[in-house]
Amino acid sequence: xxxxxxIKCINxxxxxxxxxxxxxxxxxxxxxxxxxxxxxxxxxxxLFHACGSSIxxxxxxxxxxDYYFFKKFSTGYFLYDTYHNVKYAKQPISSxxxxxxxxxxxxxxxxxxxxxSAQLMFFAELSNIPSYxxxxxxxxxxxxxxxxxxxxxxxxMYTFIRLPVLSYYTYDLLKxxxxxxxxxxxxxxxxxxxxxxxxxxxxx
Numbered sequence: 001x002x003x004x005x006x007i008k009c010i011n012x013x014x015x016x017x018x019x020x021x022x023x024x025x026x027x028x029x030x031x032x033x034x035x036x037x038x039x040x041x042x043x044x045x046x047l048f049h050a051c052g053s054s055i056x057x058x059x060x061x062x063x064x065x066d067y068y069f070f071k072k073f074s075t076g077y078f079l080y081d082t083y084h085n086v087k088y089a090k091q092p093i094s095s096x097x098x099x100x101x102x103x104x105x106x107x108x109x110x111x112x113x114x115x116x117s118a119q120l121m122f123f124a125e126l127s128n129i130p131s132y133x134x135x136x137x138x139x140x141x142x143x144x145x146x147x148x149x150x151x152x153x154x155x156x157m158y159t160f161i162r163l164p165v166l167s168y169y170t171y172d173l174l175k176x177x178x179x180x181x182x183x184x185x186x187x188x189x190x191x192x193x194x195x196x197x198x199x200x201x202x203x204x
Contacts, residue, residue, distance in 0.1 A: 053073060
């Protein structure tokens with residue numbers, strides 16, 4: 001595809017909607033940051049996205065509607081968190097997150113019926129939800145029993161979803177999609193999840 005063809009494919013309204021979503025997440029973070037420190041505000045902004053995107057993806061899977069809104073909602077969050085990581089995170093964590101987010105933006109803009117992006121995002125974000133509560137209680141509570149329970153919940157929920165469920169979808173996509181380029185681009189994100197599942201189990 002030539003540069004001119006790429007430019008012709010660009011939808012200005014789609015870009016504007018992504019920017020509006022990005023500004024929305026920045027607003028949420030700014031509001032939360034007035035009440036708590038920056039990392040905790042970022043934690044709850046991420047929790048808001050995980051819950052919202054899981055609900056929207058599930059709504060699409062059940063009703064076949066609103067994929068565009070879900071796509072722009074998640075694009076805005078990934079843009080927000082990309083900026084946050086570039087500005088505040090240390091290397092190599094910053095580069096890992098930037099790749100994760102840019103690859104995810106690219107992937108969710110592919111045909112969802114071919115590339116199962118709604119299914120992947122639903123399960124991926126659902127598996128992330130306990131992590132935000134673990135982070136909160138690690139920073140704000142001395143209740144070791146509650147923290148231990150939440151870390152176990154985090155590990156089992158994340159591992160069960162990321163290994164058997166997302167492994168199945170990854171294998172299916174690699175086997176059955178004609179144009180595998182989007183799958184190859186998102187594949188490192190899958191392996192990031194595998195590595196993180198191992199790290200969670202190791203730190204129990």
